Amino acid sequence: MGSQSLFNYVLSLGDDALISAQRLSEWAYKAPYLEEDIALSNISLDLFGRANLFLEYAASLKKEVITADDLAFKRSEREFTNCLINEQPNGNFAATMVRQFFLDAYNKLFLEQLINSNDKQLSAIAQKSIKETNYHIRHSSNWMLRLGDGTDVSHAKTQSAINDLWTFTSELFEMTENEEEMVKKKIGVDCRELKSNWDEIINDIFKEATLGRPQDEHMKTGGRQGIHTEHLGHMLSDMQYLQRAHPDAKW
């Protein structure tokens, strides 16, 4: 049972990274200009690398022989336990930047704590990932400033994206029973303790970018229980197509 709860914990962290990476990768060759196209693809690849580390570790915790690819490509929607914000569609460029900014701020705070995990593997993954995330948040928060304090159109689109995505932000700071157990064992991070620092990062950028913070109303949750928004299924049908159509295909 002990190893099952660690498996579930690591899997959920892997799912957050994987789904975020896959969503961001949809910008490849479609970004507003060449340099940003490469920037988004690089960030997506950082997240794929992180997903791979988490999922390989999760796979190693199973008695049966499975791989990270099995976990990524052979589970159905209800078996994914990523937080809902990761799967939200890219929308326009401002909407993607808002989503990434919310996630980068969260990941930065989360990884800074995960470094202290008693689990050496998780701590090592966090140490590698925090360097990447420190760059990611620099990228996304700069865009928040440019877009929020940019033209009337960029401001309106950014504010609209904030209003749409806000409903998914409180889930990041919720704790499942399994996560509570991980905190007790000093393996996991207590997400509730990250909230005030996250608020501070968000509020500072909102203020500088002349953006407004919405009220916490009708906040959505369910990702950690495998209950997703309608967007995840479509993403998985695309991401998993090859392994579903040609099981165990290799190249």
Added chain:
Amino acid sequence: MTKKEMSPWEVFIQPKTGAHFQHAGCVHAVDKEMALQNARELYTRRQEGTCIWVVKADHIVSSSPEDEDSFFDPANDKAYRYPTFFKVSKKAKGL
């Protein structure tokens, strides 16, 4: 609110600490931070450098093709400007 236009920036990379910065290419950007980040994305993805300079392209003063004769031809027959009349010690390394 301000609207900024994209403009070209020249990128220089220092391959290792203490080395000369070398021209790597150019990027488009609206401000210094974006120029720096875009340069990082395009030119240092494979650990090519330890430091990046970005310079707005219109801040670079360039000689023009018409200057070629007056700038460079006079050096053509001045062999004494080359340090080729010295014997290099075999023990000297890093030259």
